[in-house]
Amino acid sequence: MxxxxxxxxxxxxxxxxxxxxxxxxxxxxxxxxxxxxxxxxxxxxxxxxxxxxxxxxxxxxxxxxxxxxxxxxxxxxxxxxxxxxxxxxxxxxxxxxxxxxxxxxxxxxxxxxxxxxxxxxxxxxxxxxxxxxxxxxxxxxxxxxxxxxxxxxxxxxxxxxxxxxxxxxxxxxxxxxxxxxxxxxxxxxxxxxxxxxxxxxxxxxxxxxxxxxxxxxxxxxxxxxxxxxxxxxxxxxxxxxxxxxxxxxxxxxxxxxxxxxxxxxKPYPCGVVLNPVIEACLALSTTAGFSFANVERVTLKGHPLLRARTDRPNITLGREAQVSAQHSVAVSLARGRAGLAEFTDAVVADPLLRAFAGRLEFVDDPSYSVESAQVTVALRSGETMSRRIDAARGSLQAxxxxxxxxxxxxxxxxxxxxxxxxxxxxxxxxxxxxxxxxxxxxxxxxx
The missing domain is CATH 1.10.4100.10 (2-methylcitrate dehydratase PrpD)
Structure with a gap:
């Protein structure tokens, strides 16, 4: 010093x-x-x-x-x-x-x-x-x-x-x-x-x-x-x-x-720890057999900073959506898009997306970097779908x-x-x- x-x-x-x-x-x-x-x-x-x-x-x-x-x-x-x-x-x-x-x-x-x-x-x-x-x-x-x-x-x-x-x-x-x-x-x-x-x-x-x-x-x-x-x-x-x-x-x-x-x-308008989450959700939204209406539960596994900065279930504003995992996951899975238009006050007010917040859970894993995450979707049929992103698009590795x-x-x-x-x-x-x-x-x- x-x-x-x-x-x-x-x-x-x-x-x-x-x-x-x-x-x-x-x-x-x-x-x-x-x-x-x-x-x-x-x-x-x-x-x-x-x-x-x-x-x-x-x-x-x-x-x-x-x-x-x-x-x-x-x-x-x-x-x-x-x-x-x-x-x-x-x-x-x-x-x-x-x-x-x-x-x-x-x-x-x-x-x-x-x-x-x-x-x-x-x-x-x-x-x-x-x-x-x-x-x-x-x-x-x-x-x-x-x-x-x-x-x-x-x-x-x-x-x-x-x-x-x-x-x-x-x-x-x-x-x-x-x-x-x-x-x-x-x-x-x-x-x-x-x-x-x-x-x-x-x-x-x-x-x-x-x-x-x-x-x-x-x-x-x-x-x-x-x-x-x-x-x-x-x-x-x-x-x-x-x-x-x-x-x-x-x-x-x-x-x-x-x-x-x-x-x-960033490829998406959100906190950097949400980039791999959104990328995984966008990929899952296009997977054969996926339907947002049939999602029972979503588990996010990632660096502890992911939960610390983005566990925000009861947001009301587009600004809050930029640092809300609940909104980011819901809008990415439901609409298959995650641009600025998906992080507005009007989209945050969508009842379908707001009702999703209670279906999200976090698992902290310090072995994950802030550029990585795993998203696991459990469907009402009993089937599960999972996608892990080790280096999100826009990271140093990608x-x-x-x-x-x-x-x-x-x-x-x-x-x-x-x-x-x-x-x-x-x-x-x-x-x-x-x-x-x-x-x-x-x-x-x-x-």
Whole structure:
């Protein structure tokens, strides 16, 4: 637990584009294709519209756009609202070792800054890679106890990623980056209890906004503590009882291994632990002899986190459905689909699906990874059907292809109804590295 703040600040300050391996560069672009896909899907969500209206009352400018919308606002509000849009449907990327959704808190403030300050595509991508690296390394250090304790790790670690990314984009020196981390440490918050509600979006938006603010303050000489991360009452010790045991491993490979390569993209709009469950249910729904009307009982066997995060039988909202195994199993088996249209308030209210909740049971098995699950269906005839998924589609073992991500953007752009033309946006993301102006994707994504 020695000199972690200084080590990370020096790392961010010194790394150059030439130090980033080609595979990591490409993964950064994949993350952006997914980011715009989910942000375009969420841009017209009623909760986001409410937030846009309230935040707009306090806007100090019109420098930055909002993905999929016509309003313009100041860069702090834009950072918050665009991060919220990308996370609102739980359809964004997932860093599997930590369950952090890394892109929204980092990309949103960087694109906001890019609309106010001149940043080339290479400068933007370098800052993005480093921001993701910092948030996920800190996540590694406080995991698994931090999230299990109830801290919303995307929010608590995302603010540091945003601060690092903006700090790099602003060319802050080692001391200023340390101050940025200190400023971020004063704003690291978010609770798992808010999942399934509109409130969850606040802390994700705050991570983006406050990380941007932290770096801007540091640029002006607004100083933080010397050891905001490793100090006796710093982030690592306060936020995790076991951080000291994990810290060496968390930072040992800094600069030689990259956390973006542990990032994944979801095929379904739900908590990541539900991906293998839905995949198994969709396969069972097409099995000869299966009938949803004849289902007597369904047993889910998986990692204990599956029950801990998704045992939600009495939901009433589409947001809650995104983290409800009862709904996910019922809708996948009954309708043979699991897209955004299946996770709305109206579908949650379907009496047929609601009546199913009591027929689901969990079996915890720590030998399962969060990417695996087994679904066993007992029919009234006495027959049983079972499907085990060892590596869900979208996992590191079965990743979505580039074309899958492009198709996801096209589908979700249409779902969100923004009128954004996907083709030019997709092309701008794949070619961002050579772009003289990194704000082009935002111009294409705003209506």
């Amino acid at each position: 020695k000199d972690i703040t200084r080590t990370l600040a020096s790392f961010v300050a010194q790394v150059q584009w030439e130090d980033i391996p080609p595979k990591v560069r490409h993964e950064a672009k994949r993350a952006l294709v997914n980011y715009f896909a989910v942000a375009l899907a969420g841009c017209s969500d009623p909760g986001i519209s409410k937030a846009v209206n309230v935040y707009g009352r306090f806007s100090s400018g019109r420098e930055a756009g909002l993905v999929g919308r016509g309003e313009r606002t100041d860069i702090l509000n834009a950072a918050a609202l665009n991060a919220m849009s990308a996370n609102v449907f739980d359809f964004d990327d997932t860093h599997l070792p930590t369950i952090i959704h890394p892109t929204a808190p980092v990309a949103a403030p960087l694109f906001a800054l890019a609309q106010k300050s001149s940043l080339s595509g290479k400068q933007w991508l370098l800052a993005f890679v480093l921001g993701v690296e910092i948030e996920c390394r800190l996540g590694n250090a406080v995991s698994p106890g931090h999230y299990q304790r109830g801290w919303h790790i995307t929010s608590t670690c995302g603010v540091f990623g945003a601060a690092a990314a903006i700090g790099k984009a602003l060319s802050l020196d080692n001391t200023q980056l340390g101050w940025a981390f200190g400023n971020a440490s004063a704003q690291s918050s978010g609770l798992v209890e808010t999942l399934g509600s509109m409130s969850k979006s606040i802390s994700v938006g705050n991570a983006a906004r406050n990380g941007l603010l932290s770096a801007l303050l540091a640029q002006e000489g607004f100083a933080g503590p010397e050891q905001p991360l490793e100090g006796e009452r710093g982030f690592l010790r306060v936020m995790s009882e076991a951080a000291e045991a994990h810290v060496d491993a968390a930072f040992a490979t800094l600069g030689s291994e990259w956390e973006l390569l542990s990032n994944t993209y 990743p979505l292809a580039d074309t899958d991500l492009e198709n996801k953007l096209r589908e979700l752009a249409e779902y969100g109804g923004s009128g954004c033309e996907p083709g030019p946006l997709i092309n701008s993301l794949w070619t961002l590295e050579s772009a003289p102006d990194s704000s082009l994707p935002m111009h294409l994504a705003c209506s």
